[in-house]
Amino acid sequence: MEDSFIQLDDLPDEILTIILKKLPNYQVLYSLIDVNERLDTIAQDSIFTSYLTLVPCRNDLKQFTNRMLHRFCDKILPIIGYKIQWLNVDSSFMDRIFLSTIYPNLTGLGLYNVALETARDLFTNTSYFIHIFENQLSSLVIYINEREEPRSSIKDINIFLFTQIFAMFNNLQCLNLNPFDLRVVVDSYEDCLYLLDGRFNKLNKFNVTICSSNVPSLPLINNKKKLSNLKCFLLRHKSVLLVYNTFLIPLLHRMSNLEELSLYFVNHNTPIIDGNDLEMNIMNYMRKLKKFKFNIRSVISLNNQVYLPSHEYIQNTFKNLKNNQIISCIDYFPKANEFHCHIYSYPYTWNYYDNITNNFHGGLFKRVYEISLFDERSFEREFFLKIAKSFPCIEELRLHNREPQKNDNQQWSIIEYPHLIRLDLVQTHENYVEQFLNNTKVCLLNDIDLRVDYNTLQRVAGNFTSDATRINCSKIKCLFLYNEPELSLDLKDYFPLAKIC
Structure with a gap:
């Protein structure tokens, strides 16, 4: 058919199914439904219909057109709606998809790129969404689109959504709410206990981050x-x-x-x-x-x-x-x-490892992207080589050490942090600032965010004239200065690409 994603030969059903499983389910359904009886039967198999994602990826935006959506709502979903058990939907398609047919066996739902106002409307008592799904969903995933939204608004909608969702969805067992990396973020111990007070006794998975350490004044x-x-x-x-x-x-x-x-x-x-x-x-x-x-x-x-x-x-x-x-x-x-x-x-x-000291045992931590280093004993070059080897994917490094290095003039191979984009050296001795900014000691990427004390930086960079630190300083994208006087022309010239804050 026109706009079909794939062309088919006369292959056995088993081989054809193996090939089609390599494609996203929505492409299989769009291309095969209503072509002929044989392909209809294959496409309507539970392999392709029980779990369906209608959320365009960045590289699929041009393919996921209004024409495709129209065909899904008019032709495909009315045929397979009763077979869908989990459905992921982009918020921009939500109304058309939910109202195109009934989904009697749907137990899991993912809502993506949901704006705050949309979320408020969707989970009110009079919403068609609540009327349709309140008694059948056991799993619900919500991705709030927090871009350009103030953090206070996201916190407010968090509270509203929890109140409404747990009150309305009687059979809910699993909830993932994402304005903060798929974690439920609460301020206090009491907030956590309120969510786990027993009224939502069908929950089987709970992921919580508690922010405050304040001890309650009341029991x-x-x-x-x-x-x-x-x-x-x-x-x-x-x-x-x-x-x-x-x-x-x-x-x-x-x-x-x-x-x-x-x-x-x-x-x-x-x-x-x-x-x-x-x-x-x-x-x-x-x-x-x-x-x-x-x-x-x-x-x-x-x-x-x-x-x-x-x-x-x-x-x-x-x-x-x-x-x-x-x-x-x-x-x-x-x-x-x-x-x-x-x-x-x-x-x-x-994804984070805090307060690494000289007693760090090593190992491989490929999933860690943020680390902090702290000790009252100096960090020598061997330590930083071990850190670079153990954390090959770090993007953010914070260093807190006021002790000068003992062997800072020794010759070593250049240390590389191939993914590092945020570097905090505010609470460090100037030895460490010099080490990270000297390109003969550390190789930095372009577009680094650097936090550093102005007086320390001025000494290390030789009043912004030293050639030893000039190359790495030219790679700084954002420079956050502490104890900063009025900006000098020498400083701006030394960091030609940096936004100085």
């Missing part, structure tokens, strides 16, 4: 209802967790049927969390747990500490976790008067 919500249908729980705490025993442990004890658990937090002011603690307080309450991934840093004061555990002791506490590879790291920081114990499961599954 935490007294809720002991079991979350018996919850199979997967993922928690990240962006600040410092101060209520491990009073918030997190009681919450986890309500999830006795969990099969997958992921925890990421920094813990203050409680005993060190090690393998014994995790086994006694968490795993013993979750007999069905199959996957347990964690990244936990315990921080305690060195004051009045009679005994502090060794690395060997911490590692030995995980002897019963035979199916997991556990990495532990011990650090003492006399100036901060702190002891840190960092434990995490490996392979590492997070």
